[in-house]
Each structure stands twice: as C-alpha cells, then as structure tokens.
Amino acid sequence: MFKGKNVAVVIPAKDEELTIGSVVVSFAGEECVDRVIVVDNNCVDGTAQRARDATAEIVVESRPGYGSAITAGLNHAFATGSEIAIVTEADGSFAARDIWKLLHYVDDGQLILGTRTTRQMVEQAANMDLTMRLGNLAMAKLLEFMWWWPNEPRLTDVGCTYRALEAKTWGTLRDSLTETGPAFSPEMTARACALGMRVVEIPVQYGARLGGVSKHSGNFRGAARTALSMLRTIFRVRWQTLSRSPGER
Numbered sequence: 693m694f695k696g697k698n699v700a701v702v703i704p705a706k707d708e709e710l711t712i713g714s715v716v717v718s719f720a721g722e723e724c725v726d727r728v729i730v731v732d733n734n735c736v737d738g739t740a741q742r743a744r745d746a747t748a749e750i751v752v753e754s755r756p757g758y759g760s761a762i763t764a765g766l767n768h769a770f771a772t773g774s775e776i777a778i779v780t781e782a783d784g785s786f787a788a789r790d791i792w793k794l795l796h797y798v799d800d801g802q803l804i805l806g807t808r809t810t811r812q813m814v815e816q817a818a819n820m821d822l823t824m825r826l827g828n829l830a831m832a833k834l835l836e837f838m839w840w841w842p843n844e845p846r847l848t849d850v851g852c853t854y855r856a857l858e859a860k861t862w863g864t865l866r867d868s869l870t871e872t873g874p875a876f877s878p879e880m881t882a883r884a885c886a887l888g889m890r891v892v893e894i895p896v897q898y899g900a901r902l903g904g905v906s907k908h909s910g911n912f913r914g915a916a917r918t919a920l921s922m923l924r925t926i927f928r929v930r931w932q933t934l935s936r937s938p939g940e941r
C-alpha cells in the first residue's frame with residue numbers, strides 16, 4: 693500500500709528465467725508493493741515457474757509483444773483491485789527501491805515516467821552507451837517539441853519501461869494504444885500528452901541486465917529497428933491528433 697492505495701508491479705516477460713526470480717523477490721520486498729504480476733508472453737523457458745515460485749501472480753498473454761504484455765498486465769492489475777500500477781522490466785536493470793520515487797510523484801501527474809539518461813545514475817555496464825543516450829534524448833526532445841503547446845512536457849527518454857500510473861489514467865489511455873511492441877512506451881507518452889495529461893519524468897537508476905539477452909536493443913540492428921518504430925509511432929500519434937477535432941481525440 694502507498695498512502696492507502698493498492699500497488700501492483702507489472703512485469704512483461706519474454707524468456708527471462710535467469711532473472712525473473714530475483715526481480716520478483718526484490719520488488720515484492722518493497723513495503724509499498726501489494727502484488728507482483730508477471731505477464732508470461734509465450735515464454736518457452738522456465739520464466740512462469742520461476743516467477744510463481746517467487747510469489748508472483750502470472751497473467752498469460754498469447755498475443756506476442758512487449759506492448760501486448762504490458763496491456764494485459766495493466767488490465768489485470770486494475771480489474772482486480774489495484775489502484776496504482778508500476779511497470780518495470782524482468783531483466784533486473786531497474787532498482788526496486790526506485791519504486792518509491794515514482795510513487796511519490798503520482799500525486800503530481802497522471803503518467804510518471806522514469807528516465808535512463810541521467811549519466812550519474814547509469815551503471816557503466818548498462819545498455820545505455822552514448823549513442824543510446826543521445827538517441828533516446830533526441831527522440832524525447834522531438835516528442836517534447838511536438839507537444840510543446842499546450843503541454844510543455846520535459847522529456848529526456850522515450851523507451852523507459854519503469855513508469856507509474858493510476859487506474860483512472862489507464863482507463864483513459866488504454867483504448868487509444870495500439871502498439872504491440874516496444875513502440876508502446878512512446879505511444880503511451882504521446883497519447884497522454886495528446887489527452888492533456890500531466891506527464892512527469894524523474895531519473896531512475898539503470899543497470900546492466902542480470903542475465904539473458906536483450907530483445908529490443910541488444911545490438912545495433914535491433915536498436916535501430918526499435919528506434920525507427922518509435923519514430924513512426926510518435927509521428928503517427930501527432931498526425932492523428934492534429935487531424936482530429938479535440939472531441940475525437
């Protein structure tokens with residue numbers, strides 16, 4: 693519980709048996725966390741069993757993709773009594789204790805995003821070298837610029853999974869989200885801006901994966917593909933919200 697509200701941690705997972713157990717244990721160990729939900733997205737390894745052994749609830753989602761998994765996890769969390777959800781990753785790259793930072797800002801905005809581009813908080817071995825930092829920063833500035841009026845958001849990252857939102861925010865956003873892959877993250881941010889929500893970003897620790905391999909940005913090709921799909925999404929959402937009347941957005 694945090695300020696009397698039920699808190700769920702939602703973790704999309706695709707074959708993360710090496711790390712999921714310790715990630716679930718570390719998040720479940722934070723006093724504010726009521727439940728940890730792991731979304732088993734067609735895993736072919738022992739992810740679901742390891743997560744269950746570590747006391748997580750398992751949601752099974754067969755539609756492939758990071759966005760599909762997060763959608764399923766958030767739908768489940770809010771439909772079964774949670775009032776705040778924190779989305780994080782299964783690979784151990786985020787610190788469980790940072791959950792408090794995100795929660796403290798939930799009163800200040802509707803969508804609270806972590807940012808992984810604060811150099812002082814990025815571990816040397818993290819998958820966030822200069823190119824990744826600049827790429828995320830540049831795309832975040834584009835997003836910021838596109839919604840400068842009327843939101844004036846302040847953004848420095850587009851791909852940070854670690855984020856917090858309340859049930860009401862999800863209820864307003866979810867029908868407008870269509871991305872099934874990693875572009876789901878900037879789509880959520882862009883839609884929140886388009887709906888005039890207060891989007892607030894705060895620095896979080898970012899470390900190396902504790903094991904396993906990155907599915908989105910582990911090599912140059914993967915990172916470039918992810919970046920392109922994110923860019924397309926940002927332009928698509930801006931275009932759609934420009935070409936519709938405010939009542940339709």
Ligand SMILES: Nc1nc2c(ncn2[C@@H]2O[C@H](COP(=O)(O)OP(=O)(O)O)[C@@H](O)[C@H]2O)c(=O)[nH]1
Nearest residue numbers: 704705706733757758761781782906907908909
């Ligand atoms: N459910 C689901 N989760 C995924 C998929 N791809 C990646 N993930 C999860 O999303 C998170 C981010 O993916 P990751 O491989 O760490 O990408 P990176 O953080 O960009 O290096 C991790 O928790 C993954 O297990 C997918 O296709 N389905």
Ligand SMILES: [Mg+2]
Nearest residue numbers: 781783785906
């Ligand atoms: Mg990761």
